[in-house]
Amino acid sequence: MKNHLKTIPEKGFTRREFLKSSSGVALFIGVSGLLPQMISCKDTKGIKEQLEKHEITAWVQITEDGEITIFNPAAEMGQGSMTALPLLFAEEMDADWSRVKVEFSPQESAIYGSEGWVPGSKLMFTVGSRTTKSYYPVMRKAGAEARYILRHSAAELWGVPLSETSTKNSEVIHEVSGKKLGYGELVPHLKLPENMPDISESDLKKQKDFQLVGKYIPRTEIPSKTDGSAQFAIDILMPEMVYAVLERGNLHGATPTLLNEVEILAQDGVLQLVPFDYAVGIVAKSLEQVLQAKKLLKIEWSESQATGFNSQEVYTSYENIAGQGKKGRIINEMGSVENAARSASKSYTADFKNDYVYHAQMEPLNAIIQVAEDGQSAEVWVGSQQGPDTKLGVPDILGIAPEKVNVHLQYLGGGFGRRSMNDFVEECAEIAKVMAPKPVKLIWTREDDVGYGAFRPLSLQRLKASVDNTGNITGFSHCVIGDGGHLVASGARNDHYNIPNQLVEWRSASHGVRLKHWRAVGHGPNKFAIESMLDEIAYQQNMDPVALRRKLMADSPRALATLEKVAEISDWNGPTKEGRAKGVSFVEHGSLGTGVCEISVDQNTGKIKVHHFWIALDAGIVVQPDNVKAQMEGGVIMGMSSVLKEQITIKDGRVQQSNYHNYPLLRMEDIPDSIETVLIDSNEIPEGVGETATPMVAGAIANAFLKLTGKRLRHIPFTSERVLAALNS
């Protein structure tokens, strides 16, 4: 028999301890207004003093044998931050990438946060596809500062002018004398300059000189994701750990009354019941015990705001709201759509709808928290997209200072926006507080994750367009009706289409259903509506959809370049196989992209088959080209899945789906033969790529369907029933 002892996970590091591990130095750099600090990794006292004295940033640690550890401040959920951000640092440092290791930085926003979300405030928040863009200047400047210190130290050591030194591949070089020293060899000789110059943009590398950025660089964490060693929060095991689950029901906002408390407490292994306003929490010694007890719960649920709400019937009331004269909140207004309508030779109106969708990240929500016996500190292991509060709400729940909570970020088994809401962490903290000092692993079952999900809201968009007698679109109005403000309204603007009179407005509805950002947020439904509307106009006007967009994009050269490129690679004007058609769709979401798909439709089953997808993307400077292509591939697949298959429905307030058997995702049998991406050369700053492909898909498919059949798909998902209904209309 093999005797297994549960092991304590590597705790990552706290601010106080994270530099103790190896010999070498850590460079504390990159914070404006502070001189860089340099401390031996063995000098724990010095480290402690520095950390207490300053809010300082340690981006890199160099050991005497030349190993370089660079810290990544962003969550890694498959989007590649574990490579892109350290790569930017290494590029400017001239580090030998083969000697670079990457670790998560401590979760301390004052030190490692970025101003990329809210200027003036530093956040650690991996959302909105903004990580690379936000940290691009930060990581480059910090890397350049590290390089400066290395050069300065070598120049001092050799007694040569700084200007005569250069760097390459982790070496400082003095060409005149032929001297060279590796960065590791320099560690014992590192000296800080008396006056650290302010590194400006002009001191940074020019794009043409990049050695790493823009090249094919394998992602750092991928090997660990092929042998089971990559650690997700759900994998954490600790001595004395107990397991918690909550029963939340599927009527959001309902209050539980537990009817069989005594019976539950008597179950094998059950240690504790923890009441929540909206749930019943159970703690047991083992996962199988806690799940068994959960099955036995007898709960009476109250009504809630959602009671009586039927998602598939609500569209009629949305149509009425759209028809009311009073405008909602104005999101964008230019010119006068009313004037455009009065002088129009043709007017078009169409409604587009979308049902709720669920995140379905493969790792169910979970967290592990250990509260100290005295309740005055806590350790948290979690896969989170972090948040405005980097400590994820735990300090408030425990009534302790933020610095007493140590968050150890783990890999995320998918985020897609769901893990930017930290309700699951807060739940775990509530229970860990009761169970202290025992560590608590809280797991949401898949049924919990679906039934108590936080969905992309359903919405209705009423679009109206005016076309003058020369065929130009002169007015375009877009009225979004739905719950959640930005969650339904994002992406409704048209900043790249030259239409003189535009109006975008949002009219609210409220149903008591939990909602959250879902990859690309409102862009999915809104781009579907906009792009479909353009093709409907093109269809009616006998115009080619690409030609129509070419005219609209005349003043947006970057957008236009993506249109022209995708038309070229998809052979837009060439012949298409019998029974197939192509559709086009444009999306701006940080980066600009135009997609084309080729589809066919089974007239008997109503099943749409996507054969090919082509994307031309302008993402500014591309840090990791292969990873950007991976994001396009994944974005298209997730888009197809949501557009062809996914649907959360609600009856009398209750979520009708519970697991993957009734919330199916796209499987491999339904993938296209190819997804081809061309990246447009650019010297502009990097833009986000994680959410550009997904919202292209609905419009591209609907437009291909229109071309193929002359019929319109105006309600996502395009289920077989809806496709057959459209075909028979």
Place this chain on the structure above:
Amino acid sequence: MPTYSLRINTEIYEVTVPEGTPLLWVLREHLELTGTKYSCGIAQCGTCTIHVDGRPAKACVLPIEGVANGEEIKTIEGLSESADHPVQKAWIEEQVPQCGYCQSGQIMQAAALLKQNPNPSREEIKRYMSPVMCRCGTYIRILKAIERASETTNL
């Protein structure tokens, strides 16, 4: 509670858990073999795919008593000596994983496919791999990696 003896990755483990406990919880929470992941618990997503006597099986619906009679259980940790199974190597070469959470299941399913059918067609790959879902949408690369591994193993 009964004690069960399990053969996993060439080792013998003994574990005391209630009858009916899914193998998945035993692997993950009792034996620290956390490379096999939980995602749906009802054999729909394939994330927990392992091999039992060389065939792919979903650990979330295997009661422990059904696999404690000498069956050979293989998890991602035991697929190769040093993470160098042709499928694992192809996975790195094609840069397949994104979030990575489903990838143990994908790799175990792919390894089982190539063992049964060293030269699968594209359609055979798609059909065989369809039980394992990926939310990040890495399917195109999974397909390419299996084709690559298939070529490698046939050299």
